[in-house]
Amino acid sequence: xxxEHDIVVTVRTEFLPEQSVSEDDRFVFAYHITITxxxxxxxxxxxxxxxxxxxxxxxxxxxxxxxxxEYPYLAPGESYDYSSGTVLDTxxxxxxxxxxxxxxxxxxxxxxxxxFILAVPNQVH
Numbered sequence: 001x002x003x004e005h006d007i008v009v010t011v012r013t014e015f016l017p018e019q020s021v022s023e024d025d026r027f028v029f030a031y032h033i034t035i036t037x038x039x040x041x042x043x044x045x046x047x048x049x050x051x052x053x054x055x056x057x058x059x060x061x062x063x064x065x066x067x068x069x070e071y072p073y074l075a076p077g078e079s080y081d082y083s084s085g086t087v088l089d090t091x092x093x094x095x096x097x098x099x100x101x102x103x104x105x106x107x108x109x110x111x112x113x114x115x116f117i118l119a120v121p122n123q124v125h
Contacts, residue, residue, distance in 0.1 A: 003039055003040070004039050004040045004041035004103065004105065005039050005041060005043065005101070005103055005107065005109045005111075006037070006038040006039035006040075007035060007036070007037055007038070007039065007043065007074075007099065007101060007111030008035075008036045008038050008111075009033060009034070009035050009036075009099070009111060009112075009113045009114070010033070010034045010036075011031055011032070011033055011034075011113070011114075011116045012031070012032040013029055013030065013031045013032070013116060013117070013118055014029065014030050014031075014032075015027070015028075015029055015118075015119070015120050015121060016028040016029065016030055016085070020120075022091075025089040025090070026087060026089065027087065027088045027089070027090065027091055027118075027120055028085060028086075028087050029085055029086055029087075029088065029093075029118040030083055030084070030085045031083065031084060031085065031086070031095070031116070031118075032081070032082075032083045033067070033081065033082055033083070033084070034079055034080070034081050035072065035074065035079060035080045035081075035099065035111070036074075036077075036078070036079040037074035037075065037076055037077065037078055037079075038076075038077075039076060039103075040076055041076065041103045041104055041105055041107075042073065042074060042075045042076060042103065042104045043073070043074055043101040043102060043103040043104065043109075044071055044072070044073045044074075044101065044102050045066065045067060045070075045071055045072050045073075045074075045080075045099050045100070045101055046065070046066070046071065046099075046100045046101060046102055046108070047063065047064060047065050047066065047099070047100040048062070048063070048064055048066070048067055048097065048098075048099055048100075049061070049062070049063050049097045049098050049099075049100070050062040050063075050086075050095055050096075050097040050113075051095065051096055051097055052086055052088075052093060052094075052095050053093055053094050053095075054088045054089060054090040054092075054093040055088070055090030055091060055092045055093055056090055062097075067082055067084070067099075068082050068083075068084060070082070086118070088118060091119065091120040092117065092118065092119040092120070093117075093118045093119075094115050094116065094117055094118065095113075095115065095116055095118060096112075096113055096114060096115040096116070097112075097113045098110040098111060098112050098113055099111045099113065
């Protein structure tokens with residue numbers, strides 16, 4: 001049975017060597033997000049919560065309103081794409097988190113973002 005609140009988040013990452021400076025332990029990554037409303041109720045994204053862990057297990061949390069200054073409203077079956085980025089001081093890290101939504105029925109709910117790896121190419125075996 002299809003749920004009224006079913007948001008699916010997919011992520012694609014890329015290392016940005018032109019913005020990175022390995023001698024300064026500055027490794028820049030972009031992440032490209034697709035948010036799809038697979039539920040039966042429309043919903044508006046209110047906020048984001050990211051947990052970013054570098055290769056030394058140092059954790060940084062990022063919370064904020066919307067995504068890239070926007071608050072996408074997704075009817076059932078609709079998707080929203082955006083890109084953003086983060087800087088690590090290690091060659092590998094991991095991110096996960098959630099988006100907070102408000103559905104048309106007045107319910108607030110969280111859509112989980114599964115962990116994904118940020119890695120400089122040829123660094124992870």
